[in-house]
Amino acid sequence: MQTISSFYGISASKLRRYYRNKLSGFQDWEHREDARNGLIFPQNVSAHLSIDETCLSHGELYTVVTNKEARGKKGTIVAILNGTKSENIIPILQKIPQRLRNKVQEITLDLAGNMGLIAKRCFPNAVQVIDRFHVQQLATEALQEIRIKHRWQAIDDENQAIEQARKNKETYFPEVLSNSDTIKQLLA
Numbered sequence: 001m002q003t004i005s006s007f008y009g010i011s012a013s014k015l016r017r018y019y020r021n022k023l024s025g026f027q028d029w030e031h032r033e034d035a036r037n038g039l040i041f042p043q044n045v046s047a048h049l050s051i052d053e054t055c056l057s058h059g060e061l062y063t064v065v066t067n068k069e070a071r072g073k074k075g076t077i078v079a080i081l082n083g084t085k086s087e088n089i090i091p092i093l094q095k096i097p098q099r100l101r102n103k104v105q106e107i108t109l110d111l112a113g114n115m116g117l118i119a120k121r122c123f124p125n126a127v128q129v130i131d132r133f134h135v136q137q138l139a140t141e142a143l144q145e146i147r148i149k150h151r152w153q154a155i156d157d158e159n160q161a162i163e164q165a166r167k168n169k170e171t172y173f174p175e176v177l178s179n180s181d182t183i184k185q186l187l188a
Helices: 012-023 086-093 098-102 113-122 132-167
Strands: 038-040 048-055 061-067 077-082 106-109 127-130
Touching: 038 086, 048 113, 077 086, 086 113, 106 113, 113 127
Parallel strands: 048 106, 106 127
Antiparallel strands: 038 077, 048 061, 061 077
16 A cells, blocks of 8 residues: 555655644744743633643653633643643743632642642632542552451461361361352452
8 A cells, every 4th residue: 555655755754844844834823932831721711620740742741721611622721831840830820810810719630749739829719629530549549458458367367277276186167158258268
């Protein structure tokens, strides 16, 4: 199969450059110079925002602030900023007029300390809400720790019972629960 670039005798890299420099309008884009540090769209600020970090490509981290009320449609992005360090992000977000930042009532974020600091400094009237995914993750990890602790205790108890049965020259039979598992199996 022949590609378009080989059909016209143009290399792929030359075609990409031509698209970027001529066809896409990138050279005339009004936000081009600001785009290196990030973009802010103050008109998209609403009472309910989210803030999170994302990795777009080649390990480049960005902080993204979104308008939850836009539900992923036009007007969703409030800011997309290069990096995640609070000392770099806060001054850029503070360029959004104070009156707009004060109207934010709730900001959803993860458990990262830098995101909490950014939310506190830039949106002082907003209640910080930890996102559901991270709350579920914490609860699952806590439950896992408890299960492992109980499993080790069940193993120790069974080993002691086996040793006691051996001393008494008896055969050890573990307790079988109504689901046909032993306690050790249940906690596995």
